[in-house]
Amino acid sequence: MTNLEKFNGAFLSSMNIKASDLNDNLAYLRNKAWDSLAHYDMISALEEAFDISFSSSDVVRFNTYAMGKKLMKDNYGITIE
Amino acid sequence: MFRIVSDQPARSPALITEDGRIYTYGALAKAARRLGGRIGGRGLVFCLCSNTPGSVLGYLACSEAGAVPFLLNGMLEEGMLRNLTDLYRPGRLWLPVGRRGLFPDAAVLAEEEDYVLLDTGCQPCPLHPELALLLTTSGSTGSPKLVRQSRKNILSNAAAIAEYLELNESERPITTLPMHYTYGLSILHSHFLAGAAVLLTEKSVVQQEFWDFFRAGGATSLSGVPATYDLLKRAGLFERDLPSFRYFTQAGGRLSVEMHRRCAQFAQETGRRFYAMYGQTEATARMSYLPWRLALEKCGSIGVPIPGGSFTLVDAQGGEITQPEVSGELVYRGENVTLGYAQTPEDLTRGDDRNGILHTGDLARRDADGCYYITGRMKRFLKLAGSRVNLDECEQMVKAAYPDCDCACCGTDDHLRVFVTNGADGEKLRSLLCGKLGVRLTSLTVHEIPQIPRNSAGKILYPKLEELP
Numbered sequence: 001m002t003n004l005e006k007f008n009g010a011f012l013s014s015m016n017i018k019a020s021d022l023n024d025n026l027a028y029l030r031n032k033a034w035d036s037l038a039h040y041d042m043i044s045a046l047e048e049a050f051d052i053s054f055s056s057s058d059v060v061r062f063n064t065y066a067m068g069k070k071l072m073k074d075n076y077g078i079t080i081e
Numbered sequence: 082m083f084r085i086v087s088d089q090p091a092r093s094p095a096l097i098t099e100d101g102r103i104y105t106y107g108a109l110a111k112a113a114r115r116l117g118g119r120i121g122g123r124g125l126v127f128c129l130c131s132n133t134p135g136s137v138l139g140y141l142a143c144s145e146a147g148a149v150p151f152l153l154n155g156m157l158e159e160g161m162l163r164n165l166t167d168l169y170r171p172g173r174l175w176l177p178v179g180r181r182g183l184f185p186d187a188a189v190l191a192e193e194e195d196y197v198l199l200d201t202g203c204q205p206c207p208l209h210p211e212l213a214l215l216l217t218t219s220g221s222t223g224s225p226k227l228v229r230q231s232r233k234n235i236l237s238n239a240a241a242i243a244e245y246l247e248l249n250e251s252e253r254p255i256t257t258l259p260m261h262y263t264y265g266l267s268i269l270h271s272h273f274l275a276g277a278a279v280l281l282t283e284k285s286v287v288q289q290e291f292w293d294f295f296r297a298g299g300a301t302s303l304s305g306v307p308a309t310y311d312l313l314k315r316a317g318l319f320e321r322d323l324p325s326f327r328y329f330t331q332a333g334g335r336l337s338v339e340m341h342r343r344c345a346q347f348a349q350e351t352g353r354r355f356y357a358m359y360g361q362t363e364a365t366a367r368m369s370y371l372p373w374r375l376a377l378e379k380c381g382s383i384g385v386p387i388p389g390g391s392f393t394l395v396d397a398q399g400g401e402i403t404q405p406e407v408s409g410e411l412v413y414r415g416e417n418v419t420l421g422y423a424q425t426p427e428d429l430t431r432g433d434d435r436n437g438i439l440h441t442g443d444l445a446r447r448d449a450d451g452c453y454y455i456t457g458r459m460k461r462f463l464k465l466a467g468s469r470v471n472l473d474e475c476e477q478m479v480k481a482a483y484p485d486c487d488c489a490c491c492g493t494d495d496h497l498r499v500f501v502t503n504g505a506d507g508e509k510l511r512s513l514l515c516g517k518l519g520v521r522l523t524s525l526t527v528h529e530i531p532q533i534p535r536n537s538a539g540k541i542l543y544p545k546l547e548e549l550p
Binding site for chain 1: 156285286287288289291292308311312315316317320321466512515516521522523
């Protein structure tokens with residue numbers, strides 16, 4: 001499985017969205033399915049999939065799909081592609 | 082409620098917003114009087130709530146006008162909202178300007194703080210003189226049950242809460258719960274009674290902006306349902322440098338003993354107060370609290386009745402249980418026991434159905450020191466992230482969507498399991514229910530099984546279902 005597939009899988013398992021919703025427009029609360037509880041579940045799913053542990057400052061900064069990719073790369077050395 | 086606000090010193094701050102606006106008690110009372118005049122007397126007002134000054138103002142204006150506000154989720158889905166307006170035919174609507182388009186035929190009576198007051202043209206329906214406020218027990222299922230609250234209910238509960246939380250005018254609670262939710266509303270009530278200022282925000286604890294406002298506004302307290310505490314932990318509550326932070330409360334379902342201990346330990350180590358509490362909309366908001374000094378010693382307990390309230394435990398035969406450590410139904414008595422339910426407009430003319438006695442439907446035991454512990458539940462519902470999900474209604478929803486299949490629902494708090502027989506598309510059903518019930522996707526699983534286990538009389542054998550993997 002590629003990193004992108006794992007990354008997308010974390011979103012799909014925690015939010016009531018379709019694969020076609022996964023793009024850089026996806027943002028916290030812009031899509032109703034990404035609420036605070038789905039956020040928590042998505043963060044937990046990513047941690048499990050990549051065996052990482054997000055810092056609390058990253059948990060509260062991870063507010064868009066694009067920002068998530070950037071944080072993964074900058075702070076955890078994981079390129080999502 | 083209006084009197085509580087208008088009785089406070091006019092120059093004290095009542096509301097503070099993220100962008101630094103301050104509304105004093107005097108300014109709020111003045112605006113509420115003005116808007117109250119436009120409401121035009123006693124009648125039903127639907128208020129679409131948010132944690133904004135406009136939402137609070139509308140609520141206070143209803144109280145000033147002697148009208149009965151029905152507080153609803155400001156994001157309530159259009160279909161649900163229409164069902165309710167068709168059923169109750171409120172004369173007035175108070176909603177965010179952005180949702181005004183839902184009611185193009187209604188005339189605008191006033192506009193303030195990004196909210197509009199609409200006149201629907203519906204004739205006022207008869208309301209019982211004691212009725213002051215309507216709330217729902219769960220906003221998501223087909224026909225919500227409304228809880229009828231009186232002025233006495235609200236005032237007595239606010240006073241009890243302000244007393245046991247030791248509130249004064251120096252408090253600055255920050256909003257973490259919606260205003261239409263009884264627990265969130267009780268924070269406004271009790272802090273207004275104490276003359277404190279509420280930090281109003283729509284931001285969630287998983288957003289950086291929330292914590293920026295917490296620090297800038299000097300927040301002294303926050304509150305949460307069990308799911309909020311999962312979020313708070315992830316968002317770093319226990320590590321953050323928050324010098325103004327004094328106390329935090331939890332209600333809205335059972336907190337795990339593990340999380341309770343973590344909260345209590347954090348409080349002890351950092352000199353804060355932690356209150357685990359218990360309540361229901363049917364009791365206005367609060368029935369019991371665990372005194373903060375006992376937070377660690379009595380981990381998992383809902384504590385003792387609030388000032389002015391009392392508990393009894395009742396066995397299956399209706400007799401009172403007097404010895405400790407025996408489980409029975411928890412029955413509450415107090416001035417905050419609400420008038421009853423409403424499911425039709427005619428019910429709004431009903432008086433007090435309960436006479437101060439509430440059978441909570443929860444099972445509990447009392448320890449030798451008089452602290453109570455919830456041990457189970459008598460009725461078929463779950464609490465998912467603080468909101469009630471009725472299992473029977475959930476089954477009806479599935480059967481409506483898939484008339485040809487059999488279905489049964491069970492689960493634990495925080496996880497709903499839906500069993501269906503052949504014919505239903507599991508993934509589709511999961512997505513459908515998630516949207517309809519408004520619960521998180523991960524708290525819901527659909528299991529396809531050949532047959533729903535039933536006894537010879539056709540009754541579903543839920544214990545058998547619970548055993549399935």
